[in-house]
Amino acid sequence: MSIPSSPAAVPSSSSSSSSLLAGVTRHRRRQLIEAVVVFALIALLPLLVKNAYLRNVIVLTLMYAALAQSWNILGGYCGQISLGHALYFGVGAYAVSKLYVSYGVLPWFGMLAGGGLAVLLALALGYGTFRLKGHYFSIATLVIAEMGLLIVHNWDWLGGATGIQWPFGPDSWATLQFARDKTPYIFFALGLLVVTWLLTFFIEGSKWGYWWRAVKDHPEAAESLGVTVFRSKMAAAALSAFFTAIGGGFYAAFVSYVDPDSVMHFRFSLLMVLPVVLGGIGTLWGPILGAAILVPLSEFTRSYVGGSGGGLDLMLYGGLVMAVALLKPEGLIKLFARKTRIREAAR
Amino acid sequence: MTASALPQILATGLLMGLIYALIAAGLSLIFGLMDVVNFAHGEFLMLAMYATFGFAVFAHLDPVLSLPLVAAVMFIVGASVYAGVVRHAMRSKVNTGMVQIFSTFGLATLIQGGAQFFFTPDFRNVDHTWLSAKTLDLGGIFLPWSQIFGGLISLVAFGGLYLMMTRTDFGRALEATREDKGAVALVGIDSNRVFALGWGLGAALVGVAGAVLATSYAIHPQVGAGFATIAYITVALGGFGSVFGALVAGIVVGLVEALTANILPPAMKSMGIYALYLVVIFLRPQGLFGKL
Numbered sequence: 001m002s003i004p005s006s007p008a009a010v011p012s013s014s015s016s017s018s019s020l021l022a023g024v025t026r027h028r029r030r031q032l033i034e035a036v037v038v039f040a041l042i043a044l045l046p047l048l049v050k051n052a053y054l055r056n057v058i059v060l061t062l063m064y065a066a067l068a069q070s071w072n073i074l075g076g077y078c079g080q081i082s083l084g085h086a087l088y089f090g091v092g093a094y095a096v097s098k099l100y101v102s103y104g105v106l107p108w109f110g111m112l113a114g115g116g117l118a119v120l121l122a123l124a125l126g127y128g129t130f131r132l133k134g135h136y137f138s139i140a141t142l143v144i145a146e147m148g149l150l151i152v153h154n155w156d157w158l159g160g161a162t163g164i165q166w167p168f169g170p171d172s173w174a175t176l177q178f179a180r181d182k183t184p185y186i187f188f189a190l191g192l193l194v195v196t197w198l199l200t201f202f203i204e205g206s207k208w209g210y211w212w213r214a215v216k217d218h219p220e221a222a223e224s225l226g227v228t229v230f231r232s233k234m235a236a237a238a239l240s241a242f243f244t245a246i247g248g249g250f251y252a253a254f255v256s257y258v259d260p261d262s263v264m265h266f267r268f269s270l271l272m273v274l275p276v277v278l279g280g281i282g283t284l285w286g287p288i289l290g291a292a293i294l295v296p297l298s299e300f301t302r303s304y305v306g307g308s309g310g311g312l313d314l315m316l317y318g319g320l321v322m323a324v325a326l327l328k329p330e331g332l333i334k335l336f337a338r339k340t341r342i343r344e345a346a347r
Numbered sequence: 348m349t350a351s352a353l354p355q356i357l358a359t360g361l362l363m364g365l366i367y368a369l370i371a372a373g374l375s376l377i378f379g380l381m382d383v384v385n386f387a388h389g390e391f392l393m394l395a396m397y398a399t400f401g402f403a404v405f406a407h408l409d410p411v412l413s414l415p416l417v418a419a420v421m422f423i424v425g426a427s428v429y430a431g432v433v434r435h436a437m438r439s440k441v442n443t444g445m446v447q448i449f450s451t452f453g454l455a456t457l458i459q460g461g462a463q464f465f466f467t468p469d470f471r472n473v474d475h476t477w478l479s480a481k482t483l484d485l486g487g488i489f490l491p492w493s494q495i496f497g498g499l500i501s502l503v504a505f506g507g508l509y510l511m512m513t514r515t516d517f518g519r520a521l522e523a524t525r526e527d528k529g530a531v532a533l534v535g536i537d538s539n540r541v542f543a544l545g546w547g548l549g550a551a552l553v554g555v556a557g558a559v560l561a562t563s564y565a566i567h568p569q570v571g572a573g574f575a576t577i578a579y580i581t582v583a584l585g586g587f588g589s590v591f592g593a594l595v596a597g598i599v600v601g602l603v604e605a606l607t608a609n610i611l612p613p614a615m616k617s618m619g620i621y622a623l624y625l626v627v628i629f630l631r632p633q634g635l636f637g638k639l
C-alpha cells in the first residue's frame with residue numbers, strides 16, 4: 001500500500017526506509033513530549049487565573065477543543081465534513097440530563113449511555129448517508145441535525161421547548177455539580193481533551209489512520225487497494241459521535257440546564273467545525289490551536305459588545321474562517337509546522 | 348383534516364411550492380454549472396429581502412416595482428462573490444473540498460453577522476404593499492394575492508430560464524461549460540466569465556424570490572437560514588444541478604409541507620419534508636432527476 005499524503009507523520013528529510021521509521025518514531029516521541037508540556041501548563045492555569053469569568057472561558061475553550069478534536073476524527077482524518085454534529089452533542093446533553101433529573105442516574109453513567117446512543121445513531125445515519133459524496137453528505141448531516149432539533153422541540157418527555165432544569169445540589173464529583181468553584185470543570189474538560197488528543201495521536205500512527213486518510217484523499221484508489229471505505233467511515237463516525245456526546249453531557253452538567261436551542265442549535269455544529277478549519281483540518285494540534293483562538297475571541301467580543309455581540313462575533317468568525325480557507329487552507333498550525341520542518345531538514 | 352379542506356390545502360401548497368422552487372433555482376443552477384454548493388444561498392435571500400425593504404422605505408417603491416431592481420442588485424452581489432471568493436476557492440490545491448465548503452460558509456456567517464450589526468436583529472416588515480392582506484376567493488378556496496403573485500413570478504422565471512438555456516448563445520455557453528470546462532476554452536468561451544454570469548444569474552433568481560417573500564414574511568438576519576434548508580432539500584430531491592428537477596421538487600415540497608401542517612401540530616410542519624428527504628437520499632441518493 002502506498003503511503004497517502006500525511007503531512008504530520010512523514011518527515012521530508014528521510015530517504016531509506018529504516019531512517020524513515022526512525023524519523024517517524026522520533027517525530028511521534030517529540031509530539032508526545034510536546035503534549036505533556038502543553039497539557040501540564042494548562043493544568044497549572046487555575047493556579048494563575050483566579051477570576052471566575054476567565055475560568056469560565058478556560059472551561060469553554062477546553063471543551064470546544066475536545067469537541068473539535070472529536071469532529072476532526074471524522075471530518076479531518078476521514079474527510080467526511082459533517083455540519084450536523086450538534087445532533088450528537090444534544091443526544092449526550094439530553095441523555096445525561098434526563099437520566100440524572102428523572103431517574104437519579106449519575107452523570108458519569110449518563111455520559112456513557114449518551115455516548116452509546118450517539119454511536120448507534122451515527123451508525124444508523126451513516127448507513128444511509130455514507131453513500132453520498134462531498135457536499136451531498138454535508139447537506140444531509142445539516143438537514144438531519146435540523147430534524148433532530150425539531151423532534152426534541154416537540155417532545156414533551158424531554159421537556160419540549162423549555163428543556164430540563166437540573167436540581168440545585170451540593171458540590172460533588174459524583175454529580176459533577178460545582179456551583180461555587182468551577183475549577184473542577186477545568187480538570188474534567190482538560191481530561192476529555194487529553195483523551196481525544198491521545199485517541200487522535202494513536203489513530204495517526206495506526207493502520208486506521210492511514211486507511212482513513214486514503215479514504216479522504218482518494219476513495220476509489222483506497223478501495224482498489226483493499227481499504228474498506230464504508231467500514232472506515234462508519235468507524236470514524238462512531239468514535240467521533242461518542243466523544244461529541246460525552247462533550248454534550250459535560251456541557252449539560254456544566255450549565256445545569258438543557259433546552260433544544262441551547263444544545264442542539266446549528267451554532268454548536270459550527271462551533272465544533274470552525275476551530276478545526278482555522279487551526280488545521282486533519283492535524284493533531286490544529287483543533288486545539290483553533291479553539292484557543294476562536295473561543296476566547298468570541299467570548300471577549302461578546303462581553304465587550306454585550307448581548308449577542310451585536311453580530312460582531314459572527315463577523316469575526318465568518319471573516320476568519322473565509323480568510324483561512326482561501327489563504328491558508330492547511331490551517332494556522334502550518335505556520336508552526338514549517339518552522340519545525342526547516343529545523344529537521346537542517347539537522 | 349376533512350376532504351372539503353383538501354383543495355384549499357393543495358392550492359396553498361402548490362403556490363408555496365412554486366416559491367420554494369424559485370428559491371432553489373439559483374442554487375441548482377450554480378451547482379450544475381460548476382459543482383459548487385453555495386452555502387451562503389440563504390444569506391443571499393436575506394439580503395434580497397432587506398434590499399426590497401430598503402427600496403420600500405427610502406424610495407417608496409412597492410415590492411412589485413422594485414423586484415427587477417432587487418434582481419439587478421443581487422446579480423452584482425452574486426457575480427462579485429464569484430470573482431472575490433469562489434474563483435479563488437476553486438484554485439485551491441490542498442483540502443479542496445473543505446475550502447469550497449468553508450469559503451462560502453464563512454461568507455454566510457460574515458453576512459449574517461453583518462446584517463445583525465448594521466440592520467439590528469429587529470424584525471422588519473414591508474407594510475401596506477399592493478398585495479398584502481388581500482385574498483382571492485376562487486369558489487371557496489381563499490388564496491392570498493402575495494402568494495399568487497409569487498407563484499406566477501416563479502413560473503415566469505422558470506419559463507425565461509428555459510428560453511435562455513435553449514435559445515441564446517449564453518445559454519448554450521452555460522450548457523457547454525458545465526459539460527467540459529477545458530473544451531469550451533478551445534472554442535473561445537471564457538469559462539471564468541460564464542461562471543461569473545452564472546453566479547450573477549443564480550443570485551438574481553434568489554433576489555426575485557426575496558422580493559416576493561418580503562411582501563408576506565418578516566425580515567430579520569436569520570430569515571434566510573430556514574428557507575435555505577428547504578432549498579437544499581428541494582435541490583437534493585430534484586437532483587443536484589437539474590434546474591427543472593428543482594421546479595418539480597419545489598412543488599412536491601410545498602404540497603408535502605401543506606399536508607403535514609394539517610396532520611401534525613403546526614410547529615412540526617417541516618417534519619414531512621425532512622422525512623421525505625431522508626427516504627429519497629437513502630433510496631435514491633442522486634435525487635429524482637439527477638445523475639451522480
